[in-house]
Amino acid sequence: MSQFNKTRRTIESMYSVYILECADKTLYIGSTNDLKKRLKAHNGLKGGAHYTKIRRPVTLKYSENVRTFAKARSREAELKRLSREEKLKLIQL
Numbered sequence: 001m002s003q004f005n006k007t008r009r010t011i012e013s014m015y016s017v018y019i020l021e022c023a024d025k026t027l028y029i030g031s032t033n034d035l036k037k038r039l040k041a042h043n044g045l046k047g048g049a050h051y052t053k054i055r056r057p058v059t060l061k062y063s064e065n066v067r068t069f070a071k072a073r074s075r076e077a078e079l080k081r082l083s084r085e086e087k088l089k090l091i092q093l
Contacts (some may be wrong), residue, residue: 015072017079019062019091022055027087029079031072035063061091 016035020028032038042048052058066072
């Protein structure tokens with residue numbers, strides 16, 4: 001297997017956990033395997049989450065990459081359990 005294929009597979013298998021700030025200043029946390037596509041959905045397509053659809057536009061404030069879907073979902077749940085103040089502190093780092 002070439003180095004290019006190894007790198008490509010690694011990049012494609014990355015997942016992102018992210019925090020969005022909505023127009024009403026609320027925060028939304030999610031995870032995806034294609035952050036750019038998901039942000040587009042949140043801001044303009046019918047496929048975005050209902051929560052963000054009614055609070056557009058949304059702005060990406062924070063993201064981190066993890067290697068597996070399970071880790072992404074686990075980290076998403078972790079972030080959702082944080083208080084608003086803790087989330088804002090994380091965003092500002």
